[in-house]
Amino acid sequence: MKKNLLRIILTVIFIAAAIMYLLPTYQDYQIGKQLAGLTGQDSLDFVTKNADKIKKSRDGRIKLGLDLKGGMYVVLDVDVVKLLQDLTKKKDDATLNQILDDLRNVPETSDIPLMEILKQKLKEKGLNLKSFYGEVRDSEADVEAKLNKEVDNAIDRAVEIVRNRIDQYGVAEPQIQKIGGKRIIVELPGINNPGEVRKLLQGTALLQFQLLKDPESAVKVMQSINSILVGKQITDSTGTKSNKLDSLKSKDLVTSKDSTKKELAGKNDIKKDTTKTKKDIAKKETNKKDSTKTNKKDSTKKTDTSKLAGDTSNLKDTSQANLSEEEFKLKFPFFYLVRLNEQSGTADGYVREQDKEKVDLILKREDVKSIIPSDVMFAWSQRSFETGGEKIFTLYCLKKDAELTGKVIEDARSNIDPQSNTPIVSMSMSSEGSADWARITGANINKRCAIVLDNVVYSAPVIRSKISGGNSQIEGMGSVQEAKLLEIVLKAGALPAPLKIAEERSIGPSLGEDSIKKGLTSSLVALLLVALFMIVYYRTGGSIADLALIINVLFVVGIMASFKATLTLPGIAGLVLTLGMAVDTNVLIFERIREEMGSGKPFRTSVDIGYKKAFSAIIDAHVTSIITGIILYQFGTGPIQGFALTLLFGLAANLFTAIVITHFIFDMLIEKGKHVSIG
Amino acid sequence: MRLFKHTDIDFLGKRKKFYAVSIVFIIVGLVVLFLKGIPLGIDFQGGTEMQVRFNAPIEVSELRGAMDKAGFAGMEIKSMGSASDYLLRTPLQGEGQTVADKIQTGIKENIAGKDFQVMRTDKVGPKIGKELRTNAIYAIVFSLLGILIYLALRFQFVYAVGAVVGLFHDVLITISAVAIFDAIFPQLQLEFNQQMLAAFLTLIGFSVNDTVIIFDRIRENIKLFKNEDIEQVMNKSVNTTLSRTIITSGTVFLTVLVLFIFGGEVLRAFAFTFAVGVITGTYSSVFVSSSIVVDWKHRIIDKNKGRVSLSKN
Numbered sequence: 001m002k003k004n005l006l007r008i009i010l011t012v013i014f015i016a017a018a019i020m021y022l023l024p025t026y027q028d029y030q031i032g033k034q035l036a037g038l039t040g041q042d043s044l045d046f047v048t049k050n051a052d053k054i055k056k057s058r059d060g061r062i063k064l065g066l067d068l069k070g071g072m073y074v075v076l077d078v079d080v081v082k083l084l085q086d087l088t089k090k091k092d093d094a095t096l097n098q099i100l101d102d103l104r105n106v107p108e109t110s111d112i113p114l115m116e117i118l119k120q121k122l123k124e125k126g127l128n129l130k131s132f133y134g135e136v137r138d139s140e141a142d143v144e145a146k147l148n149k150e151v152d153n154a155i156d157r158a159v160e161i162v163r164n165r166i167d168q169y170g171v172a173e174p175q176i177q178k179i180g181g182k183r184i185i186v187e188l189p190g191i192n193n194p195g196e197v198r199k200l201l202q203g204t205a206l207l208q209f210q211l212l213k214d215p216e217s218a219v220k221v222m223q224s225i226n227s228i229l230v231g232k233q234i235t236d237s238t239g240t241k242s243n244k245l246d247s248l249k250s251k252d253l254v255t256s257k258d259s260t261k262k263e264l265a266g267k268n269d270i271k272k273d274t275t276k277t278k279k280d281i282a283k284k285e286t287n288k289k290d291s292t293k294t295n296k297k298d299s300t301k302k303t304d305t306s307k308l309a310g311d312t313s314n315l316k317d318t319s320q321a322n323l324s325e326e327e328f329k330l331k332f333p334f335f336y337l338v339r340l341n342e343q344s345g346t347a348d349g350y351v352r353e354q355d356k357e358k359v360d361l362i363l364k365r366e367d368v369k370s371i372i373p374s375d376v377m378f379a380w381s382q383r384s385f386e387t388g389g390e391k392i393f394t395l396y397c398l399k400k401d402a403e404l405t406g407k408v409i410e411d412a413r414s415n416i417d418p419q420s421n422t423p424i425v426s427m428s429m430s431s432e433g434s435a436d437w438a439r440i441t442g443a444n445i446n447k448r449c450a451i452v453l454d455n456v457v458y459s460a461p462v463i464r465s466k467i468s469g470g471n472s473q474i475e476g477m478g479s480v481q482e483a484k485l486l487e488i489v490l491k492a493g494a495l496p497a498p499l500k501i502a503e504e505r506s507i508g509p510s511l512g513e514d515s516i517k518k519g520l521t522s523s524l525v526a527l528l529l530v531a532l533f534m535i536v537y538y539r540t541g542g543s544i545a546d547l548a549l550i551i552n553v554l555f556v557v558g559i560m561a562s563f564k565a566t567l568t569l570p571g572i573a574g575l576v577l578t579l580g581m582a583v584d585t586n587v588l589i590f591e592r593i594r595e596e597m598g599s600g601k602p603f604r605t606s607v608d609i610g611y612k613k614a615f616s617a618i619i620d621a622h623v624t625s626i627i628t629g630i631i632l633y634q635f636g637t638g639p640i641q642g643f644a645l646t647l648l649f650g651l652a653a654n655l656f657t658a659i660v661i662t663h664f665i666f667d668m669l670i671e672k673g674k675h676v677s678i679g
Numbered sequence: 680m681r682l683f684k685h686t687d688i689d690f691l692g693k694r695k696k697f698y699a700v701s702i703v704f705i706i707v708g709l710v711v712l713f714l715k716g717i718p719l720g721i722d723f724q725g726g727t728e729m730q731v732r733f734n735a736p737i738e739v740s741e742l743r744g745a746m747d748k749a750g751f752a753g754m755e756i757k758s759m760g761s762a763s764d765y766l767l768r769t770p771l772q773g774e775g776q777t778v779a780d781k782i783q784t785g786i787k788e789n790i791a792g793k794d795f796q797v798m799r800t801d802k803v804g805p806k807i808g809k810e811l812r813t814n815a816i817y818a819i820v821f822s823l824l825g826i827l828i829y830l831a832l833r834f835q836f837v838y839a840v841g842a843v844v845g846l847f848h849d850v851l852i853t854i855s856a857v858a859i860f861d862a863i864f865p866q867l868q869l870e871f872n873q874q875m876l877a878a879f880l881t882l883i884g885f886s887v888n889d890t891v892i893i894f895d896r897i898r899e900n901i902k903l904f905k906n907e908d909i910e911q912v913m914n915k916s917v918n919t920t921l922s923r924t925i926i927t928s929g930t931v932f933l934t935v936l937v938l939f940i941f942g943g944e945v946l947r948a949f950a951f952t953f954a955v956g957v958i959t960g961t962y963s964s965v966f967v968s969s970s971i972v973v974d975w976k977h978r979i980i981d982k983n984k985g986r987v988s989l990s991k992n
Binding site: 067075107108109195502504506510515517519522523526527529530570574581583584587594595616617620624627628629631632634637640643647679 | 681730732777779780796797798799800801802803804805806807809811814815817818821822825826829830833873874876877880881883884885887888891892894895896898899919920922923926927930931933934935937938940941942943945946949953
């Protein structure tokens with residue numbers, strides 16, 4: 001009985017866990033059904049109201065593979081020849097270009113690395129890598145190592161660029177994976193536009209240095225957007241306004257700031273983040289100098305805010321007390337979504353992750369677009385920070401015209417500053433760029449300059465001093481990873497990451513629907529037939545086996561949900577086959593029991609001996625299948641791995657159900673004195 | 680209900696005849712393979728493939744004409760079971776404006792009045808194709824190796840060899856069957872792609888499962904009937920497990936048959952391959968794997984005259 005108790009507990013725990021993991025999938029299905037019944041405004045309201053629930057169930061549900069859902073699967077390879085073309089100092093050298101053209105024609109299936117072929121070809125002509133890719137003091141081996149490293153770096157750049165773009169393109173649940181250090185696999189569920197995706201993945205990345213709008217005018221732009229949202233039309237967004245309106249607006253702003261503080265309870269976090277974003281571009285400054293600079297900045301900030309708050313500061317407290325969250329939302333819809341922080345002295349807007357899309361929609365509205373001055377643009381931060389368990393993104397208001405593009409960057413390197421022991425990124429510019437950079441930094445000291453890749457802000461440091469000579473240093477990164485990312489981004493601006501599409505698969509949504517329908521129905525039909533046969537052939541024993549089958553399915557799907565695995569069509573096939581194995585295990589046991597009974601043993605003894613004797617065969621059979629499953633997972637890709645995964649999960653679940661659950665049900669029934677027929 | 684009761688069939692006595700049957704099958708298959716080549720999908724050789732559905736039935740010849748005009752002379756065009764579903768395939772896979780785009784414009788320009796939608800496009804570069812091919816071979820070889828080692832540890836080396844030879848037999852026969860059926864029924868779209876690889880590994884798994892269960896019984900019976908000849912012990916073991924063998928293989932075959940008929944075209948090739956695998960897997964457990972063990976043991980016994988079993992179990 002003690003043994004049975006342990007079995008019961010194990011079974012109950014496993015079943016409960018499986019159900020728990022499957023709950024989000026069920027909820028997601030329910031939500032989908034509810035949503036399908038709603039239209040227009042109703043569905044929008046539903047989504048807003050249940051945002052948390054929807055997100056939670058979506059995160060936890062079983063994901064469907066591209067073959068079931070439709071979408072695109074793209075494998076990207078670094079175009080080494082293109083990279084070699086970009087990297088050389090002598091772009092116009094006829095001999096080199098001839099050799100690179102020849103390299104293009106080397107069949108892709110060749111086993112010799114392109115670099116070796118290049119070296120060979122250069123040697124034939126009495127040349128070497130150094131003359132095209134190296135500096136005077138480099139050795140040939142150094143140059144080769146450097147080039148190989150560039151190839152590696154290219155893939156990191158590409159991953160960042162691709163991720164950035166796909167995020168902007170707005171694909172739900174994209175998957176971007178770096179495989180084997182030289183390849184990127186991109187999976188875009190639900191996307192069926194190969195042409196556009198190709199452009200998206202292969203286009204050259206654009207890195208720009210853009211100054212931030214000064215906080216005062218940035219806030220003004222946001223105020224006018226807010227006014228449009230509440231329905232107040234402003235004829236001139238920057239010019240004169242009626243006093244009444246003006247004071248109201250100042251009041252709005254103050255309120256919004258205060259409530260930001262209230263809303264984002266962790267004031268420190270924001271502060272921390274602001275200091276984080278205040279990355280210093282400077283050529284090694286002394287701490288003292290730095291601090292004076294900061295002070296100076298703080299004072300400007302003060303004047304800024306006081307100016308903004310204006311003479312309505314008296315109203316501040318009352319208005320704040322009077323406005324509830326709901327009223328605030330009603331009156332200042334834009335600032336409800338985009339929170340400003342008075343303390344920071346910036347016009348950085350903080351937006352919760354789930355509001356990002358709404359803000360994007362607002363910014364895309366025609367009436368809103370028409371009042372945003374033509375020299376202004378909004379851009380999101382790449383990074384988010386967390387406050388109170390919520391992800392917060394920053395919305396920056398930038399000057400539209402770029403001061404400089406990333407093409408002037410010659411190199412970027414992340415490092416640890418030996419003096420302050422904090423991560424820094426140093427970047428060097430070409431002589432041409434350096435001159436511009438000196439002019440720009442000189443004219444904009446204490447202003448912020450954003451580093452923008454494909455319209456996403458990676459960093460917005462403050463310019464501390466005029467930088468002549470082209471060597472700049474960016475400080476204030478929170479971590480080494482952050483510095484590394486900035487290095488990658490700066491390099492992406494310097495060098496495009498040449499990519500070619502090595503594999504591309506797109507599955508139309510209707511085919512996906514077709515296959516899921518057929519795959520599921522046929523699996524169900526097969527399962528029912530087998531279950532029916534088991535009952536007919538093995539009577540009560542068969543019913544117990546069928547119950548085990550159902551629990552088995554529950555386990556496999558539950559394990560898949562807990563591992564966040566993707567269900568593919570081969571995955572369904574794998575599931576059906578494990579069920580085949582499960583049936584086999586039960587058949588094996590039942591036949592054994594029948595044999596023992598045939599030799600005249602009582603039922604109870606026969607059951608025990610049957611299970612015992614079948615055990616070795618079951619283990620050996622499962623282990624060999626597990627071996628194949630693991631190897632399949634190791635060498636397969638995409639859908640095949642899905643197959644291997646369900647197979648492995650299924651085999652594990654099967655060992656448990658067949659050996660523990662069915663045996664224990666038999667024991668229980670026998671103990672209760674029931675006759676258990678196995679046909 | 681019982682389908683088999685105490686059978687006593689001399690399976691292994693007939694093994695020489697079945698060796699002949701297996702060899703004939705394999706030779707026929709190899710000849711077909713040699714004449715036709717292994718039908719490789721684009722997964723393993725690179726190329727572009729597009730599945731289109733027209734809103735009205737269309738003749739293959741019309742489609743072929745359109746493709747010829749679009750610069751894809753001699754393109755492979757297969758009907759997918761209905762007169763409005765087609766699969767277009769070419770070994771080409773260009774950069775930039777891709778082959779898939781060209782095919783689409785080719786249809787649009789040359790076939791008037793028929794709308795179509797692209798159900799699926801696949802483009803595989805030759806490098807990836809080669810890698811997938813190598814990985815497929817690795818997958819098969821390593822799983823056979825893994826099985827060989829595991830069985831050698833759990834049974835004896837000769838049993839492991841018997842099982843692996845049986846698996847080779849199954850793989851060869853199934854490849855042959857795929858080649859033959861592909862020649863006769865091209866609409867089944869039997870060709871070697873990644874799904875087919877999954878089917879082969881599954882059939883290896885199934886076949887070895889079947890073999891292991893018979894071997895397990897032999898291992899047990901050898902201890903029980905120490906004085907009997909290995910051939911008799913094996914026959915006994917095959918007979919006592921026959922009921923389980925037939926029921927399991929039968930139910931799995933039934934499952935796969937349902938997948939084959941109702942599973943849609945994506946599962947069809949998989950189901951076909953595995954169905955063949957279930958049959959040869961069941962057959963080879965007795966007539967290849969077990970038979971080899973018997974012959975091997977007899978040989979050792981002949982050599983050592985009189986000393987009976989070498990079983991370590």
